[in-house]
Amino acid sequence: MEKILDLITKEVSEAFVAAGYPGEAGRVSISNRPDLCEYQCNGSMALAKQLHTAPINVANAVVEKLVGNPAFSKAEAVMPGFINLNVNPEFITEYVRSMAKEDKFGLKAPEKALKIVIDYGGPNVAKALHVGHLRSAVIGEAVKRICRYVGHDAIGDIHMGDWGLPMGLVMTELQERKPDLCYFDENYQGEYPEEAPFTVADLEEIYPTASGKSKEDEAYKARAMEATFKLQSGVRGYRALWNKIIDVSVSDLKRNYDNLDVHFDLWNGESSVHELIPGMVQKMKDDGFAHYSEGALVVDVKEETDTKEVPPCMLLKSDGAAKYDTTDLATILDRMEKYNPDKIIYLTDKRQELYFTQVFRCAKKTGLVHDDTELIHIGFGTMNGKDGKPFKTRDGGVMRLEYLIKDINEEMLKKLIENENRGISEEEAEKTSKIIGLAAIKYGDLSNQPSKDYVFDLDRFTSFEGNTGPYILYTIVRIKSILDKFVSQGGKINAEAIKSPVNESEKELMKVLTGFQAAVTGAYEELSPNRVCAFIYDLANALNSFYHETKILTEEDADKKEGFIALINLTKNVLETCIDMLGFSAPERM
Ligand code: ARG
Numbered sequence: 001m002e003k004i005l006d007l008i009t010k011e012v013s014e015a016f017v018a019a020g021y022p023g024e025a026g027r028v029s030i031s032n033r034p035d036l037c038e039y040q041c042n043g044s045m046a047l048a049k050q051l052h053t054a055p056i057n058v059a060n061a062v063v064e065k066l067v068g069n070p071a072f073s074k075a076e077a078v079m080p081g082f083i084n085l086n087v088n089p090e091f092i093t094e095y096v097r098s099m100a101k102e103d104k105f106g107l108k109a110p111e112k113a114l115k116i117v118i119d120y121g122g123p124n125v126a127k128a129l130h131v132g133h134l135r136s137a138v139i140g141e142a143v144k145r146i147c148r149y150v151g152h153d154a155i156g157d158i159h160m161g162d163w164g165l166p167m168g169l170v171m172t173e174l175q176e177r178k179p180d181l182c183y184f185d186e187n188y189q190g191e192y193p194e195e196a197p198f199t200v201a202d203l204e205e206i207y208p209t210a211s212g213k214s215k216e217d218e219a220y221k222a223r224a225m226e227a228t229f230k231l232q233s234g235v236r237g238y239r240a241l242w243n244k245i246i247d248v249s250v251s252d253l254k255r256n257y258d259n260l261d262v263h264f265d266l267w268n269g270e271s272s273v274h275e276l277i278p279g280m281v282q283k284m285k286d287d288g289f290a291h292y293s294e295g296a297l298v299v300d301v302k303e304e305t306d307t308k309e310v311p312p313c314m315l316l317k318s319d320g321a322a323k324y325d326t327t328d329l330a331t332i333l334d335r336m337e338k339y340n341p342d343k344i345i346y347l348t349d350k351r352q353e354l355y356f357t358q359v360f361r362c363a364k365k366t367g368l369v370h371d372d373t374e375l376i377h378i379g380f381g382t383m384n385g386k387d388g389k390p391f392k393t394r395d396g397g398v399m400r401l402e403y404l405i406k407d408i409n410e411e412m413l414k415k416l417i418e419n420e421n422r423g424i425s426e427e428e429a430e431k432t433s434k435i436i437g438l439a440a441i442k443y444g445d446l447s448n449q450p451s452k453d454y455v456f457d458l459d460r461f462t463s464f465e466g467n468t469g470p471y472i473l474y475t476i477v478r479i480k481s482i483l484d485k486f487v488s489q490g491g492k493i494n495a496e497a498i499k500s501p502v503n504e505s506e507k508e509l510m511k512v513l514t515g516f517q518a519a520v521t522g523a524y525e526e527l528s529p530n531r532v533c534a535f536i537y538d539l540a541n542a543l544n545s546f547y548h549e550t551k552i553l554t555e556e557d558a559d560k561k562e563g564f565i566a567l568i569n570l571t572k573n574v575l576e577t578c579i580d581m582l583g584f585s586a587p588e589r590m
Contacts, residue, residue: 001107004514005029005039012027013026015062022047037074037086054080055081060077071088089510095514105516105577107149107517113151115153115155115339115342116344117335120143121133121158122136125245125250126170126245128400129402131400131456138583144156146581150524158269162249162270163269164324169207170203173209174206183241273334281315300312310354329368332363350380363375381448385456438584439584444460444461450530467537473587476579479571493569494566495570498566503550505550508542509543513539520578532582540575
């Protein structure tokens with residue numbers, strides 16, 4: 001199906017042509033004066049300038065050709081030369097009815113399904129997930145689901161930090177505490193034990209301790225670097241111990257991401273590509289791209305048009321160790337070999353913007369990717385507390401993601417229980433509070449443009465009113481309960497039986513529904529899940545106005561009632577599809 005704006009544009013363009021003007025001037029947009037009209041065309045303005053005539057003359061001539069057009073209930077030329085349009089209710093009804101009939105509500109499939117790798121999450125093993133990792137996971141998951149819905153083949157890769165100095169630090173501290181572990185015994189020949197000599201809780205305490213010590217104690221740091229080197233060069237005991245760290249960490253990460261309804265196809269990390277590094281670096285040297293500068297091996301990536309300094313990409317430090325850049329480049333090489341993607345999308349804090357500029361330029365320049373492979377960095381803003389500073393715990397520490405989620409779930413549970421007479425059991429309330437809590441967190445994040453900072457406001461996010469996740473869920477639950485009642489009274493939902501609107505609020509609801517395709521494709525093209533949020537917020541508002549102004553279940557005219565039911569059923573399906581794209585779901589009741 002075409003987008004509704006394209007259909008309307010087509011009608012108006014034809015009128016331009018019929019009046020002797022170029023059709024391109026017929027572009028229609030949603031009215032920015034909804035009090036005057038629903039849609040508008042401003043094409044006469046620019047055209048009149050070219051033709052040295054008054055815009056109103058052009059507009060009048062076009063409007064004359066629109067007379068009698070069944071798509072419009074109103075087409076008028078207004079000074080200085082705008083064309084104001086209202087569409088015929090029948091035109092919208094027909095469109096909405098087709099949405100109810102067609103797969104994906106009539107969303108057009110892309111000309112070519114693209115292969116898209118999405119690099120998000122980016123946790124570091126042996127460290128607890130903190131709120132800094134929330135946005136990458138939440139936005140990345142939504143972007144992935146949107147890409148898929150639109151019809152592309154998207155692969156999500158977690159890209160764990162699992163290979164650098166932090167690993168050496170953890171192992172050094174372990175050796176400090178348990179020097180007799182067989183992993184550290186060079187002469188040990190046997191099998192290594194099944195069970196890890198630590199728990200996740202141990203690891204989470206060990207890393208910060210080790211990191212703190214290394215900052216104060218040079219010798220300790222040197223040992224950690226040595227341990228990192230041993231791991232990277234494949235010393236058996238170090239590899240075995242590292243495997244245990246990965247096992248313990250990954251199962252904990254899986255649990256955490258599952259709770260967020262975030263799912264990765266690939267659990268790769270920096271370590272997954274370490275074997276590709278020597279060959280890649282050698283080739284960059286042989287091809288004349290990499291050269292030594294002050295002992296380090298670098299690739300220049302600055303360009304003449306740069307307005308600010310873009311430093312070279314550093315492949316190897318002067319001690320020969322690989323860097324963050326090097327693993328990202330080797331990961332690109334790996335992805336190209338395995339998936340040959342059309343696009344790779346990265347989600348990190350926007351402070352890594354310059355870094356990704358360097359990496360992308362280096363990948364293009366050295367031929368790791370094709371000229372037309374799109375490398376995209378979505379740099380997101382910071383989640384702040386109410387004080388406008390990066391979100392912290394009450395005593396100023398870094399907030400663990402788990403605790404943040406717990407806080408929100410508890411708040412939701414409180415609200416559900418306060419709302420007595422809902423007849424929900426304690427068990428159901430607990431389950432429901434988690435579902436709504438997740439919506440509160442994700443919607444609170446996704447309703448902002450990714451690049452913007454936002455304030456994490458527990459009270460606002462968990463409110464059932466306003467532009468919030470719970471409000472959207474509440475609307476869905478409201479529709480479900482009407483439909484349930486309808487069915488329990490012996491009604492049968494005929495999903496395609498959408499009828500002409502009986503009042504303004506019904507027409508408005510239909511009009512908002514027609515914007516589905518533009519919202520979803522817009523979210524995909526701009527990589528902005530907030531487009532979907534804005535759409536469902538409008539849709540929920542339109543549904544609730546319609547609900548308040550229309551007697552649905554008590555409507556006596558069976559035909560009208562059938563139409564109402566079909567329309568709210570479509571609204572529910574669209575809302576549910578959209579929240580699924582955003583990565584959350586609705587409960588049965590709330
Ligand atoms: N592990 C990194 C961090 O915590 C994020 C990784 C982002 N992805 C990437 N391909 N560099 O900062």
